[in-house]
Amino acid sequence: MTQPDFLSQPAPFDTPEFEALLADLSRSAAEVDQQGTWPDWQFSRLAEEGVLGWVIPIEYGGSELDPEMLIFGYERLATACLTTTFNLTQRNGACQRIAGCDNSELKAELLPDLAAGHLFATVGVSHLTTSRQHLSQPAVQAEEIEDTFVLNGQIPWVTGAMPADYVVTGGTCVDGRQILIALPTNLEGVTVEEPVPLLALNGSLTGSIALENVVVDRHYLLAGPVDQVMQRGQGGGTGSVATSSLAVGLVGRSLAHLMRESDRRPELTEVVEPFAKEWSQLRMDLYASARGEGTAETPNLTAESIRQRANSLALRSTQALLAASKGAGFVAGHPAERGVREAMFFLVWSCPQPIVAAALREFACLVD
Numbered sequence: 001m002t003q004p005d006f007l008s009q010p011a012p013f014d015t016p017e018f019e020a021l022l023a024d025l026s027r028s029a030a031e032v033d034q035q036g037t038w039p040d041w042q043f044s045r046l047a048e049e050g051v052l053g054w055v056i057p058i059e060y061g062g063s064e065l066d067p068e069m070l071i072f073g074y075e076r077l078a079t080a081c082l083t084t085t086f087n088l089t090q091r092n093g094a095c096q097r098i099a100g101c102d103n104s105e106l107k108a109e110l111l112p113d114l115a116a117g118h119l120f121a122t123v124g125v126s127h128l129t130t131s132r133q134h135l136s137q138p139a140v141q142a143e144e145i146e147d148t149f150v151l152n153g154q155i156p157w158v159t160g161a162m163p164a165d166y167v168v169t170g171g172t173c174v175d176g177r178q179i180l181i182a183l184p185t186n187l188e189g190v191t192v193e194e195p196v197p198l199l200a201l202n203g204s205l206t207g208s209i210a211l212e213n214v215v216v217d218r219h220y221l222l223a224g225p226v227d228q229v230m231q232r233g234q235g236g237g238t239g240s241v242a243t244s245s246l247a248v249g250l251v252g253r254s255l256a257h258l259m260r261e262s263d264r265r266p267e268l269t270e271v272v273e274p275f276a277k278e279w280s281q282l283r284m285d286l287y288a289s290a291r292g293e294g295t296a297e298t299p300n301l302t303a304e305s306i307r308q309r310a311n312s313l314a315l316r317s318t319q320a321l322l323a324a325s326k327g328a329g330f331v332a333g334h335p336a337e338r339g340v341r342e343a344m345f346f347l348v349w350s351c352p353q354p355i356v357a358a359a360l361r362e363f364a365c366l367v368d
């Protein structure tokens with residue numbers, strides 16, 4: 001037992017170039033983690049290998065992967081470097097929202113440059129889904145004035161806010177309806193705050209953006225004003241299988257290290273085997289779900305059940321690697337300590353309430 005059993009690489013991943021990309025990302029992943037700087041070079045490699053076109057329609061210069069292939073790509077990239085892959089998903093979330101909107105003029109203006117890597121967009125929508133939901137005031141207020149929207153408030157979480165040319169974000173009007181907009185970051189009144197220091201993924205340069213009387217032309221409108229704007233259009237979505245594919249990729253990396261250890265230490269085999277079995281089943285369910293095979297009779301194929309299992313396995317498998325690596329694995333820079341910190345991220349990123357509740361019940365050993 002030396003390597004996790006990855007499925008044979010489907011096109012477009014069965015190329016030496018994609019393997020070289022994975023090797024490059026993997027080699028520099030520890031450095032990205034430790035330095036906490038934006039993975040610029042890694043993004044230029046993604047551009048070279050056409051990865052930046054994965055979610056962009058062919059007519060705008062992208063390759064428009066189908067959902068299963070996208071998940072496969074994310075999983076493999078996350079195994080190599082979680083920070084780069086996470087940053088890519090946030091950028092892709094923005095591209096998907098732009099590509100899925102009805103504003104053809106804006107699509108023609110932004111998507112070709114996004115596909116080529118000449119522009120960078122990211123997403124700041126958590127205040128419409130998972131963040132600050134308990135507060136009575138909306139985090140971002142939007143007022144429609146003639147052909148513009150005036151935005152005030154704070155976008156709490158934006159990955160890659162500093163390098164971003166556009167942030168796909170939303171605001172709530174006084175009547176409760178919401179808008180989604182591609183906000184140019186160079187508008188007057190937009191202040192990108194310093195990134196906050198994080199437990200892991202500091203290279204995501206995640207921080208908040210303050211908005212003070214920012215006047216955005218209707219030209220940048222993606223959707224709305226409408227109730228629950230995030231329920232419309234496409235994009236990975238909160239707790240989607242795309243988010244799970246990153247956790248599954250991290251599990252694959254931990255298992256690869258554990259398997260290498262177990263080659264020299266047979267006593268580890270009894271734990272590696274059940275982990276590998278659970279991981280294989282989870283992957284099969286992840287891909288079946290991405291292919292849309294879930295039905296009312298397959299509760300194990302819902303996005304929620306997959307994310308719950310992926311979170312749990314990511315936490316357990318990374319901790320198993322740390323325990324097996326002993327004190328050496330506790331030293332900063334060791335793959336085991338990085339994996340443990342990275343696994344924690346899935347407890348808080350794009351995590352809908354039922355998944356948080358399931359994690360808390362698991363920690364409290366409450367059996368459903």
Ligand SMILES: Cc1cc2nc3c(=O)[nH]c(=O)nc-3n(C[C@H](O)[C@H](O)[C@H](O)COP(=O)(O)OP(=O)(O)OC[C@H]3O[C@@H](n4cnc5c(N)ncnc54)[C@H](O)[C@@H]3O)c2cc1C
Pocket residue numbers: 090122123124125126127130131132133134156157158159160198201204206348349350351
């Ligand atoms: C590294 C990182 C990168 C991210 N990148 C992005 C991104 O690029 N784009 C994006 O849109 N989102 C992003 N997110 C946001 C993420 O998806 C979640 O929305 C976010 O983690 C939710 O956490 P919160 O602290 O904002 O939640 P909140 O629900 O606002 O909780 C904050 C605090 O409020 C209190 N609280 C919570 N619930 C209640 C309640 N019911 N009653 C009373 N008090 C309560 C608690 O003290 C809690 O600590 C990112 C998050 C992280 C950690």
